[in-house]
Amino acid sequence: METILFLTHPDAGKPALEALAAAQELGGQLIIGLFGAEVQTTANQWAGCGAAKFLGVIGNEFTTARYATDAAAAEALVKAAQATIVIAPATSRMNRILPGVAHRCGGRTDTHVTALTATSVTRWYYRQRMEAVLSRTQRPWFIALDPGCHAPASPAPGTATVTIVPVSLPSIRTTVTGVKSPEASQQTIRPDAPLLFVAGAGWTKKQPDGQPHVSEAADLILGFLNATQASLGSSKSLVDLSGEGQAVLPFMSHLNQIGQTGATPRHPKGLATCCHGEEPHVVGWRFINERRAINLDANCGWARGKADVLYVADAFAVIRKVNELLAGK
Numbered sequence: 001m002e003t004i005l006f007l008t009h010p011d012a013g014k015p016a017l018e019a020l021a022a023a024q025e026l027g028g029q030l031i032i033g034l035f036g037a038e039v040q041t042t043a044n045q046w047a048g049c050g051a052a053k054f055l056g057v058i059g060n061e062f063t064t065a066r067y068a069t070d071a072a073a074a075e076a077l078v079k080a081a082q083a084t085i086v087i088a089p090a091t092s093r094m095n096r097i098l099p100g101v102a103h104r105c106g107g108r109t110d111t112h113v114t115a116l117t118a119t120s121v122t123r124w125y126y127r128q129r130m131e132a133v134l135s136r137t138q139r140p141w142f143i144a145l146d147p148g149c150h151a152p153a154s155p156a157p158g159t160a161t162v163t164i165v166p167v168s169l170p171s172i173r174t175t176v177t178g179v180k181s182p183e184a185s186q187q188t189i190r191p192d193a194p195l196l197f198v199a200g201a202g203w204t205k206k207q208p209d210g211q212p213h214v215s216e217a218a219d220l221i222l223g224f225l226n227a228t229q230a231s232l233g234s235s236k237s238l239v240d241l242s243g244e245g246q247a248v249l250p251f252m253s254h255l256n257q258i259g260q261t262g263a264t265p266r267h268p269k270g271l272a273t274c275c276h277g278e279e280p281h282v283v284g285w286r287f288i289n290e291r292r293a294i295n296l297d298a299n300c301g302w303a304r305g306k307a308d309v310l311y312v313a314d315a316f317a318v319i320r321k322v323n324e325l326l327a328g329k
């Protein structure tokens with residue numbers, strides 16, 4: 001029987017509950033390993049998850065992400081659990097340490113996993129164009145499950161007994177002074193939103209009156225986002241324009257880019273506006289379940305099997321009307 005360690009920092013949110021649910025389904029002996037300044041609160045929230053035991057590494061050094069301390073904590077937990085399979089949520093903090101910890105423990109790691117069974121994992125290659133199912137004989141096997149791929153667990157809370165695992169601290173040369181993230185992404189990238197709204201370069205192009213209407217475009221897009229709380233995606237052409245210093249859409253950054261050289265987000269629905277629907281862009285829509293697009297051009301890429309519904313229409317007019325309806329006018 002496999003010994004499955006579910007390994008995470010306590011503040012991993014929904015991705016942790018998703019990976020926990022995947023770990024619960026594997027059927028081996030489940031152990032929870034938590035590292036952070038304080039782990040008892042999370043352990044209590046998950047008390048009824050079916051784990052045989054809870055292990056913890058605690059200390060102020062483990063409050064924020066730092067490779068040296070996170071990797072030391074994770075290594076200690078894996079060895080204390082004598083885990084044969086280690087499952088972690090693919091947060092940036094876990095992704096950063098997992099391969100290194102696997103190496104220290106003589107194991108192997110698979111990242112960006114989208115599904116798993118007791119004997120195999122599934123992941124995508126070549127920017128989500130090919131899907132592969134892999135299995136490994138090497139143990140411990142470290143698996144990072146991507147967010148949005150599994151329904152989250154809902155463990156019953158209670159009182160968990162956490163066994164504290166000692167860690168000999170490595171020399172610490174990095175001081176974490178804070179977190180800086182781009183304002184644009186903070187406001188507009190919402191991974192849990194039911195809808196992905198994608199803006200393309202057409203919003204900045206000359207319109208039928210021969211003039212571009214960029215500030216109106218910005219107002220329409222922000223009006224829609226504020227009313228729906230949709231997540232904002234972009235085509236490469238639009239974010240490249242923004243990056244070249246043109247006054248385009250100030251709330252847009254390269255982090256919003258969807259596609260082959262951009263992100264592959266997961267949302268139940270997507271609406272592309274003023275975006276042509278070319279393959280390098282649409283490949284980033286792999287995990288969007290229902291796709292709609294608004295384009296003036298009836299021969300755009302979306303019309304060729306890339307969208308479920310294409311509205312051949314002026315996106316300015318459509319979104320203006322939709323915003324009015326959303327405002328109850």
Ligand SMILES: Cc1cc2nc3c(=O)[nH]c(=O)nc-3n(C[C@H](O)[C@H](O)[C@H](O)COP(=O)(O)OP(=O)(O)OC[C@H]3O[C@@H](n4cnc5c(N)ncnc54)[C@H](O)[C@@H]3O)c2cc1C
Pocket residue numbers: 199200201202203205207234235236237238257258259260261262263273274275276277278279280281284294295296297300313314315316
């Ligand atoms: C190696 C490689 C990697 C790439 N990676 C990516 C990637 O990750 N992501 C990505 O997006 N692209 C990527 N591209 C670029 C991609 O091929 C396209 O050039 C890009 O997606 C085009 O962006 P767009 O559709 O916004 O702009 P355009 O092609 O300029 O299309 C604008 C569209 O807006 C429509 N339009 C204009 N006004 C209106 C209006 N009022 N109402 C409705 N529609 C209107 C036009 O009809 C047109 O179809 C990559 C290319 C290469 C070669």
